[in-house]
Amino acid sequence: MDLQQIKYFLALADELHFWKTAEKVHITQSALSRQIQALESDLGIQLFERNKRNVKLTPAGQFLKEKWTRELTEINYIHQFARQIHLGENGTIRIAHPDSISGSLIPDIVSRISQTFPKLQIELVQVLYENQQEFLSNYKLDLVITRDKNEAKGIRFEKIYTDNLALVVPDAHRFRTAKDLSKEQLANQKFILPVKDEGSSYNSLIQQMFESLDIEPDVYLHSEFGSTIIALVRKGFGIAILPDSYIDHEIPGVRFIRLPFKTDLYLSWRVDDNNPVLANILKLIRGI
Template sequence: MTIQQIRYFLVLAKELHFWNTAEKVFISQSSLSRQIQALEDELQIQLFERDKRNVKLTNAGKFLQEQWIEKINEFDQIIRQAKKIDDGKAGTISITYPGSITYDFLPKFLEVLNNNIPELKLELTEPTDENHEKLLLSFETDIAFSRDKIKNANIDSLKLYSEPICLVVPKNHRLLKNNIAEIENEKFIISGLHQTTFFASLLRTWFSKNRIEPKIIIESDFGGMILNLVSKGLGISILPLSFKSALIENIEFIELEETIDLYINWRQNELNNAIKKVIELAEGIRER
């Protein structure tokens, strides 16, 4: 029994006329008769009562017609979905990202994905240890946005953009008018400098270069929390300019000379077409 035989049966069950059915399915009447007979022989069920003038469904035929219409529709839907997955137009992919792109780049990028691949399901994760390399190689994520290029022979990376890092201070703060070198005695709300993340390393380098021993009163890896604490005057921070898009009241951003990059990373020789499409769209954003 084949899917094609079931399709022939369903058309004949609707038309109840061999000649009309043969025309609809683009085969000869004799070929149609042989296919239906072969189906009946395999099932050992009479599906039609037929004479020289009339064709009628048997009760067993009516039952199979009702069941098979539903199953064939489900089967066709599965095949359509499989084709979309094969074309990279559907499926599920996982994306990891640093919190610093939450307010600016990531929403814009997700909008691009939704406009171009609307049936693609996305699983978003912000890993606290930022070990994107491990997540990619263990297939726990498919696309990793990171602030540094992952240097692994099995991972490809593409730089998307650079942006300044900024002092984040409450509005009307004295640093807005004075030399930022006068921050020695300021209270800082920043990521823990002991961490192994790229941003923590960048902060250590910046403080060392400027010969500043920061007075850290609160350590946090969550930019949204840091912004709210700065807005309440509890201290100042250093964050990428992207956080300005959070539009938190009562804070100002002072751009520093240091910049930070954003990379998109993926497994080399990726076979998943949906992942390939996401990378292509990221490249398009980069080119613009």
């Protein structure tokens, strides 16, 4: 017994006519008859009652028609699902991203993915910098969007976007524009900055910015998450340096002053990952 014999049986069970069924399934009538006889022999069950005028199902045949119809529908669905996975149209993609693009690039990325691959499941997570490489290597993540270059062995990265750094101040702060930012004024401010991660190119960029301004910042608070930093700024605990993409979060009580310093966004993924889902998503994100 094989799947094709079951398909022949179900076709005959619908038509109850050998000649019409044979024509429908594109085989000869004698070949169809042999297939049904072989199926009955394998099962040890008579499936049809036949005479020169009529073909009808036996009670056992009727039972198998109902059961196999449901099973075949499920099998066809499984095969279709497998084809979609093979083509990168189904399954799950796990993407880590920085908090800063939650209100800007991430909605655009999700929109593109959901419109192009509506059956694809998307998991969005935020991961500490020191865990990104480990999670990629251990298949806990498929793709990382980060402000840091990941030059580790087995990881590939490429730049996809550039935005500016911005000074974040409370609405009532006297700093209004970039022209207000003198070395002397900035030196008197308390800063809230990201956690210092060794090897982080983003942290190095912030340090380079302060060095170019010849400022040693008075830093008394650090946080891994930009949303927390902004909340602290709003409460008057200090000012901060963050990517200006946070503007899209539309957070009340703070003002962003764009600075002439660029910060890049990178895609990182496993070099040896041949998952078609990942390949499709990379094409979409690169096009943003």
